Amino acid sequence: MTQAMMTAPQDALADAVLNGERRALARAITLVESGRADHRLQAAALLDAIKGAGREALRIGLSGTPGVGKSTFIESFGMMLTGMGKRVAVLAVDPSSARSGGSILGDKTRMERLSRDPNAFIRPSPSQTQLGGVARRTREAVALCEAAGFDIVLIETVGVGQSETMVAEMSDLFLLLMAPAGGDELQGVKRGIMEIADLIVVNKADGDLKPVAMRTCADYAGALRLLRKRPQDPQGFPKAVMVSAYEQTGLPEVWAEMETLTAWRRDQGHWASRRAAQARHWFEEEVRQGLLARLTASPEARARMVRLGEEVARGDRLPGHAAEDMLSWLGG
C-alpha cells in the first residue's frame, strides 16, 4: 500500500484527522475497526497518510479488575489533565466482549463529565472480535489519536488473560489500579502483572477504607521491592501510590510520578528504544498471525484441514504426516 494508491476520500479523512476533528477521528477509528477487505485497504492508506505527521502522545496503559474504580479514576484523572490544558483520548480494550458482550460499558455514561469535555475523546470497546484483531485495531486507533493531536492516550483494559500484556506492549507506561485489600488478596496478584506495572495505584483511599488503603499500598511497595530491577527504571520505580478517584486526591502526585518516570526514560533513551522494540514486536506478531490465518483463509484450506483432521482422528494417518501434507499444500 503506497501513498499513490490512496483514494481521494482517504486523503480528505486523513486531513480532517490531522486537523483534530473529532467526528473524523471517530469515523477513522470505525474504519480501522472494520474487518472488510476494502475497508482494510482504505485503513492502510489512511495510516500511511497520517504517519508522516510524526506526532507522539504519551500512551498510558491502565488495568484493573472490575470494581476497582477504573471509570471513576479515568474520569477524575482525565478531568485533571484537561484542566491542565492537555487533550486526552481514552480507548478501551475488552477481550471479554466477544463472549459476554463486554464488561467495560459500551456507552459513555460511566464517564459522564469527561465525555462532555471538548478536550477529551472517549471511544468505547467494540465487541465481537478475537484478541489478535483487538491488538491491531487498538494500535491503529492509538496512532489515529496521536495524529489527531492528543497529548495523552489512555488505553484501558480489564485484567483478563493476555489483554494486560497486550496493552503494556503498546504503552509507554503501565498503571495497575488496585482496591484496598487484605494480605491474602495481595498474594493473588499475578506476578507477571506486577512485572509489567510501572505504577501500582491503590484507589479508594477515602473514608473508612483509607487505613486499609495505606496498608495495601505499603504491602505492594514491599512486593515491588522484591522484584528484579529493570534497566528502564530510575531509582524507586516501579512504585506504589495511593489515590481517591472519588475525592480526587493523590491524582497530581500520580501525574508527577509519571512525568518523573517518562522524563528519565526519554533522557536515557529508554523511551525511544521501547517504542522501537514494541514496533518490532507487533511486526513479528502480525507475521505470525498472518501465517496462521492461511489455515482458515480459503474454503479449500478449511476443508483440507477438516478432512486431514478426520483422517488423523480415525487413526488412518499419523498427525505428523497429515501436518506435512497440509504444509506442503500451503506451499512455501
Add this chain to the structure above:
Amino acid sequence: MTQAMMTAPQDALADAVLNGERRALARAITLVESGRADHRLQAAALLDAIKGAGREALRIGLSGTPGVGKSTFIESFGMMLTGMGKRVAVLAVDPSSARSGGSILGDKTRMERLSRDPNAFIRPSPSQTQLGGVARRTREAVALCEAAGFDIVLIETVGVGQSETMVAEMSDLFLLLMAPAGGDELQGVKRGIMEIADLIVVNKADGDLKPVAMRTCADYAGALRLLRKRPQDPQGFPKAVMVSAYEQTGLPEVWAEMETLTAWRRDQGHWASRRAAQARHWFEEEVRQGLLARLTASPEARARMVRLGEEVARGDRLPGHAAEDMLSWLGG
C-alpha cells in the same frame, strides 16, 4: 514418507522395537529426539512401520511440583504394577531443562529399584529443546513404548507453565500429585490444573503428616465437587485420594480408581473419542508450528525478518506493511 522409502536399518530397528527389545527402544527414542533432518526422515519411517502393530498402552499423565514426592510415587506405584505382571514405561517431560539443565534428574538413581526392574523402562528427560519440540518428541516416544508392548506409559512432568496441559493432551488419564498442605496453599492451585485432573493424589499420608493429608484430601474433594461435571467422568470423578508412596499404602486403591475410570470411559466411547480428539489436536498443532517454523527455516527468511524488523523499529515502515511484505515473500 511412505513404507517404500524406508531404509533397511529402520526396518530392523522397527522389528526390534516390536519385539520389545529395550536397547532397540532406547535407540529408537534417541532417534525421534534428534533434530537432524536425516534422523527426522528415519524417525518418520520408523513411526510408520510400528503404527501397524496397533498396540495400545494406558497412558497416564502425572504432574506435581518439586518436593511432592513424584519419584517415590512413581517408583512405588511402578513396582506395584510390575509386581502385577505389567510392563511399565516412564517418560519425563521437563520444559525447564532447556534453561536450567533440568529439575527432573537426568539419571536413574532417583528410581533405583524401578530402573533395575526388567519389566520397567525409564527414560530421563532430554535437555535443551523448546516446548514445541518436546511435545512431538514425547508423543513419538509414547508411540514407541506402546509398540514395544508396554502396558502402561507414565508421562511425568513438573508443574511448570504449559507442560501439564501438554501432557494431559497426550494422556488417557491425568494424575495430580499433591503434598499435605494448609488451606492457603490449596487456594494457590491453578484452577486450570484442577480441571484437567482425573485424580488428585495427596501423597505423604504417613507419620505426623497423616492428619494434615486427610484434611487436605477432604479439601480437594470439596474443591473438585465445585467444578462443572465433565461428560467423560462417571459419578464421583474427578476424585481426591490419599497415599503414602514412602510406606506404599493407598497405591492399590489408586490403581482401582484408575481401572474403574478407564473401564467406564471405554464402555461409553470416551476413551476412543478422546484419543481421536488428541490426534486431531496434535495434527493442528504441528501444522501451526510448521507454518511458524518457516520464519526461521532459511538464512534468507531470518535475514528478511531481521531487516524488516529494523525498518519497523526505526519507524521507516509500519508494522502491518512490513508484515505484508514478509507474508507475500513467504508466498501462499
